[in-house]
Amino acid sequence: MPHWQIALFIMTGYLVTALIIGILAGKGRDHGSLDEFAVAGGKLGLIVMWFLMGGAIFSAFAFLGLPGWAYERGAPAYYIVIYSAFAILPWYIVGPKVRKIGQKYTIYTVSEFLKIRFQSKALAVIVGLITFLACIQYLATQLTGMAHIFNMMTEGRMPFWLGALVSYGIVVIYVATGGLRAAAWSDVFQGFLMIVISWVVGLAIVFQLHGSVGEMFNGIIQEQPAFLQIGKEGSHMGAIPFTTTILVSVIGFLMWPHLFSKSYASTPNTIKKTVLVYPLFALFLVPLILVGFAAKGVVDQQNLESADQIFPFLITTVMNLPGWIYGLVGAGALAAAMSSADAITHSASLETTDGIVRNIWTNLSDRTVLLIMRIGVFVIGALAYLITIFGGQGLVALLIGAYGAIVQFAPAIYSALYWKRATVSGVIAGLIVGTVFNFYFQLVATSTPFEIHAGILGLMANIVITIVISYMTKPQNHKEVDDYINAA
Numbered sequence: 001m002p003h004w005q006i007a008l009f010i011m012t013g014y015l016v017t018a019l020i021i022g023i024l025a026g027k028g029r030d031h032g033s034l035d036e037f038a039v040a041g042g043k044l045g046l047i048v049m050w051f052l053m054g055g056a057i058f059s060a061f062a063f064l065g066l067p068g069w070a071y072e073r074g075a076p077a078y079y080i081v082i083y084s085a086f087a088i089l090p091w092y093i094v095g096p097k098v099r100k101i102g103q104k105y106t107i108y109t110v111s112e113f114l115k116i117r118f119q120s121k122a123l124a125v126i127v128g129l130i131t132f133l134a135c136i137q138y139l140a141t142q143l144t145g146m147a148h149i150f151n152m153m154t155e156g157r158m159p160f161w162l163g164a165l166v167s168y169g170i171v172v173i174y175v176a177t178g179g180l181r182a183a184a185w186s187d188v189f190q191g192f193l194m195i196v197i198s199w200v201v202g203l204a205i206v207f208q209l210h211g212s213v214g215e216m217f218n219g220i221i222q223e224q225p226a227f228l229q230i231g232k233e234g235s236h237m238g239a240i241p242f243t244t245t246i247l248v249s250v251i252g253f254l255m256w257p258h259l260f261s262k263s264y265a266s267t268p269n270t271i272k273k274t275v276l277v278y279p280l281f282a283l284f285l286v287p288l289i290l291v292g293f294a295a296k297g298v299v300d301q302q303n304l305e306s307a308d309q310i311f312p313f314l315i316t317t318v319m320n321l322p323g324w325i326y327g328l329v330g331a332g333a334l335a336a337a338m339s340s341a342d343a344i345t346h347s348a349s350l351e352t353t354d355g356i357v358r359n360i361w362t363n364l365s366d367r368t369v370l371l372i373m374r375i376g377v378f379v380i381g382a383l384a385y386l387i388t389i390f391g392g393q394g395l396v397a398l399l400i401g402a403y404g405a406i407v408q409f410a411p412a413i414y415s416a417l418y419w420k421r422a423t424v425s426g427v428i429a430g431l432i433v434g435t436v437f438n439f440y441f442q443l444v445a446t447s448t449p450f451e452i453h454a455g456i457l458g459l460m461a462n463i464v465i466t467i468v469i470s471y472m473t474k475p476q477n478h479k480e481v482d483d484y485i486n487a488a
Contacts (some may be wrong), residue, residue, distance in 0.1 A: 003316070003323035007153040010327025011334060014193070015170050018186050018338060022174025025185035034366045037179035037373060038108040038350055039265040044184055049266050049274045051191035052184045053088070053259065054281040055339030058194055060145020062288055063333040068307035070292025071299070073236035074220075074227035077289050079246050085282040087253035092275040094254065096268035097417055097488035104487040108264055109347075110257045110409065111355030117416040117484050118424040118476065121359040126428060127412075128355020130405060130435060131257050132380070135348035137402040138256075139384035142341040143168050145308075146334060147388065152312035153330040161389050167334055171341045172381040175349075176374045180265060183342035190335035195284050197332030201325065202287025205314055206294045216294055223297060244453035252407030252455065258347030260413070345384075349376035404442060404455025408434040411459075411466045417488070420481045426470030434462025 035041060070077035105116050115124035143164045150163025174182045210216035220227055226234030230242050254260055295310050304313060315321055315329050353373045358364060411430050415422035438458035441448045448454055
């Protein structure tokens with residue numbers, strides 16, 4: 001049997017297994033409960049939370065974009081390990097506070113969290129809209145990864161559009177039927193699979209091509225020493241863009257609604273334990289970086305349509321590996337993409353419904369809201385799919401671009417928790433200005449002063465505007481603010 005057929009069989013088997021696990025996870029649960037669909041009853045345990053949160057890092061970006069960056073740019077790829085190890089730490093303090101506030105006010109989303117704190121439907125609508133746009137961009141990275149995997153592992157026989165449709169279609173089905181619990185238990189299976197595959201196959205590639213990790217690095221140093229440096233002559237990234245990329249990722253990490261809202265899905269004690277063990281996921285990214293380094297000097301980039309293809313290209317073209325390895329790598333990459341796609345799709349539907357729909361049509365019953373959330377999963381999935389098929393950016397560019405928008409929530413969220421003088425006018429003005437700055441430098445100017453990340457420029461403007469306008473406008477009612485903050 002040809003290698004590509006074996007790979008297709010294994011990847012199909014994986015997709016069927018993921019679908020079954022996702023559907024069975026919600027079996028016997030109250031499918032008509034908004035609380036169950038949104039936060040799985042608020043009782044997810046440590047192991048499930050670890051894999052659910054870890055799926056945010058182990059995505060299509062990790063399996064494809066990260067090796068691609070390591071191959072194309074070298075040392076700058078280390079930014080993902082740095083930020084993934086530290087970005088979760090604020091959750092140790094913030095997470096339990098958000099959980100307690102959520103219990104008091106029955107909150108499931110970022111938009112409702114800010115709406116109640118600042119008593120503003122307009123703010124909730126703006127947050128819902130920004131989340132919708134950013135999540136669509138983030139989802140496009142996952143769909144692009146799924147499509148690349150199917151296309152390359154079947155040696156071009158599975159077209160780009162079909163690979164994305166089949167794999168993401170399964171995600172949409174189990175998220176729409178089982179909600180967060182389906183996504184969580186699917187992520188446990190997917191997380192275990194991709195961790196094992198990344199280490200086993202990643203190290204196998206290094207040792208087969210170079211003999212050892214040390215020999216690989218010695219070869220790179222002799223041929224191109226600047227490849228392993230930041231901000232030096234001949235290196236592929238300066239110190240400022242590298243630092244601000246890490247900064248926007250660290251600050252923006254918890255601002256993603258699919259991460260922030262997990263504060264509502266577990267207990268304060270479990271949240272703290274998850275923070276302590278979560279950085280271990282950063283270790284699982286190391287072999288994927290090594291894969292990109294291993295390809296340096298071995299693969300001519302002219303043979304690739306995109307650097308994102310370097311991992312599957314090594315497997316299918318460069319190395320003499322059996323077909324079942326094709327399938328395992330394909331399944332691992334699909335698992336990485338799907339473990340992020342399910343949580344993002346679920347959260348995007350919640351935020352869009354809670355932030356936009358419920359604040360325009362205010363008298364909807366919980367049953368109607370739940371139906372809209374389920375339908376929203378399909379609508380968001382379709383839009384993300386269309387952007388994937390007709391868009392052209394690489395995985396890293398899509399991901400970092402999405403962070404630039406979502407990091408603008410930081411002043412609003414931290415003000416809600418810690419700054420009583422913040423006003424709704426200041427928060428809204430800052431959020432709008434920061435978002436406009438970010439998209440202007442991303443899409444219009446296409447370059448920034450001193451190569452500072454566009455999201456950081458937007459965040460700086462956001463903070464200044466939030467503070468200035470807050471002091472220029474009437475403070476919020478002290479009792480409302482005290483009742484909200486004291487709930488934490």
